[in-house]
Amino acid sequence: MLKQGTNNEAEIAQLIADCRQNNRKAQHRLFKLYYGKVLAICMRYAKSNEEAEDMINEGFLKLFTNLEKYTTTEKGSFNAWLKRVVVNAIIDYQRKYNTLINTAPLEAIPTMEMEHYDENSALSKLSTDELLGMVQQ
Numbered sequence: 001m002l003k004q005g006t007n008n009e010a011e012i013a014q015l016i017a018d019c020r021q022n023n024r025k026a027q028h029r030l031f032k033l034y035y036g037k038v039l040a041i042c043m044r045y046a047k048s049n050e051e052a053e054d055m056i057n058e059g060f061l062k063l064f065t066n067l068e069k070y071t072t073t074e075k076g077s078f079n080a081w082l083k084r085v086v087v088n089a090i091i092d093y094q095r096k097y098n099t100l101i102n103t104a105p106l107e108a109i110p111t112m113e114m115e116h117y118d119e120n121s122a123l124s125k126l127s128t129d130e131l132l133g134m135v136q137q
Contacts, residue, residue, distance in 0.1 A: 012078055015029060015030055015033075016030070016067065016070065016078065019064065019067055020067055020068060027064060031060055034082060035056070037079070037082070037083075038056050038059055038060065038082070038086050039052065039056060041059075041083060041086050041087065041090070042055040042056050042059065042086070042090060045090050045094070054093065054097075055086075055089065055090050055093050058089045058090075058092065058093050059085065059086035059089040059090065061089075062085055062086075062088065062089040062092075063082065063085050063086070063089075066085060
């Protein structure tokens with residue numbers, strides 16, 4: 001039986017072969033074996049723990065879905081292949097759930113007309129440092 005922390009290539013190869021046969025226990029063992037490594041990768045890209053968990057799920061789903069494509073002769077070590085699959089899953093996750101901020105050209109932004117500028121407005125009474133502090137908050 002494969003134990004957590006074991007790096008025996010023959011044991012990992014057998015575990016992968018069992019996972020390819022849709023052996024749920026083998027999939028669970030592979031998940032537990034590589035969970036920490038995948039978590040560390042996801043935390044680098046996530047904004048929160050919940051988002052990292054979602055990325056982990058996406059990563060392992062992609063891993064188990066594409067496990068047939070992994071071969072030691074073509075891809076190298078399983079660790080490297082796993083990292084590549086997880087990073088690709090993270091990129092897909094970011095594309096799917098994190099929308100880009102829409103930007104507009106500077107010319108499209110309306111300018112403040114001097115005739116509408118009120119010298120007594122609250123903004124005009126703020127110092128630059130106060131305004132910068134508010135923006136930073």
